[in-house]
Amino acid sequence: MDPPAPRSRLHSSATSPLLLFACYWLAWQTSALFELQPHVSALYLSAGLTTAAGMIGGWRVLPWAFLAILTVRQLGVGGGLLHEIDWGGALRQVLCYGGAGLLLRLRWRDQPARLSLPAALYFVAVSLGAVTLSAITTLFIPPFRSLPADELGAVFLAFWGGDFAGVLLGVPALTLVWNLLWRQRLPASAPDDDALGRCHGLPSTWGLFGLAILVALAVLGLPQLLGVDVRLSVLVLFPVLLAGLTQGVLVGYLSAALVCALLVVGERVLALPAATATELQLLLAMSSATALLAGAAHDDRHFAWRLASRDPLTGLANRHRFQEQLDHELLRAPRSGGMVGLMYIDLDGFKAVNDRLGHHAGDALLQQVGARLRECVRVSDTVARLGGDEFAIILPALHQAQDALHIGEKLLAHLAEPYALDADTARISASIGFALHPQGGRNATELIHHADRAMYEAKRLGRNRILHHEAGGAG
Structure with a gap:
């Protein structure tokens, strides 16, 4: 009713x-x-x-x-x-x-x-x-x-x-x-x-x-x-x-x-x-x-x-749920035989948009980013907002690193498209780092650390790119 x-x-x-x-x-x-x-x-x-x-x-x-x-x-x-x-x-x-x-x-x-x-x-x-x-x-x-x-x-x-x-x-x-x-x-x-x-x-x-x-x-x-x-x-x-x-x-x-x-x-x-x-x-x-x-x-x-598992602004998984899901996927990985990918995403230029148009526009931008991230991944993947303009994606059952690179390139293209924010239009990009289990981390702590380092390295190399921790270079 x-x-x-x-x-x-x-x-x-x-x-x-x-x-x-x-x-x-x-x-x-x-x-x-x-x-x-x-x-x-x-x-x-x-x-x-x-x-x-x-x-x-x-x-x-x-x-x-x-x-x-x-x-x-x-x-x-x-x-x-x-x-x-x-x-x-x-x-x-x-x-x-x-x-x-x-x-x-x-x-x-x-x-x-x-x-x-x-x-x-x-x-x-x-x-x-x-x-x-x-x-x-x-x-x-x-x-x-x-x-x-x-x-x-x-x-x-x-x-x-x-x-x-x-x-x-x-x-x-x-x-x-x-x-x-x-x-x-x-x-x-x-x-x-x-x-x-x-x-x-x-x-x-x-x-x-x-x-x-x-x-x-x-x-x-x-x-x-x-x-x-x-x-x-x-x-x-x-x-x-x-x-x-x-x-x-x-x-x-x-x-x-x-x-x-x-x-x-x-x-x-x-x-x-x-x-x-x-x-x-x-x-x-x-x-x-x-x-x-x-x-x-x-x-x-x-x-x-x-309520306890979702980010109230974007509707994505929150940090607590992200950690639970990552632990679950790592435990399940040996039985399924596939690799688990982890992407760390940080938005390029978000602070400038937030300062220029205000927090209301910044919130609307984050909501649109969350929707675009969901559109680019599989149903079995988990998209999370970790806080601020930082996001993460868990990719279970991957067969090769190229699968994660393909998803990352799709994300970069979609996130770079213009955002309609009331009467204004904004453009941003993203820096993405990813690591694969078991090669890039035997447990959740190592996997998160390596994906985070790859993301910061992508920012240092010029932003708007994806970097694989194992590969050591931009995708």
């Missing part, structure tokens, strides 16, 4: 009455597909839509939501347009779920691009409160207030479970679609983010989706195959939890949606009941809650790790 788009775009697009009516009609038709018994759906998406409408559009959207619910319900049940209109049900939904959306909106507007664990907990808690209030209120409006007392508990659970599933599955899906269609996009992640955040040994996204499918099929088919009356539906929470903890909110939520879809298809199409009606509703809701909470916990840890 990401921050909203600007207000002008919000009111001119997703909150238009026509689009809102269309969304409620689709939600009504979808809920009818999941109907477990008359007036009871396993997934009541209208509740999630009303919550999302209040969260995205604010209180101005809720009167339109009220009219849309009345109209769509009347068209769905048939009869005259003004005959037996469900005023109470529409008002209940708008007050409970629209009100929940307004509460969520206060936090959603100030949220960063990721879903944090406190925000996920808040969403689940507000949803639970709204669903419980709505289900209790249902018992006091027609036609349910005239039911016998011994049937009220079943009615409460039926509405509570379907609405809970509709909110927990529907709101993330609707806000995801909203962000894709209308929200201003965030800047793309730098290639180094993937390299820095890579966690070896964790299952891949497609592997997690495959596991979710296998577990869902086992839940549906094993009781039939073994001829036993045992319900295994709770097992579908395992792949959802694993996906959230290892890959984050989005993969966890998609895994939850996948297992939920398979369970509903097995129930409605293939006549393979994996759970009772109430159990199915709770599984749909808890799968989504598990995905959001576990995924948010993962994303919080990853975000904290990135």
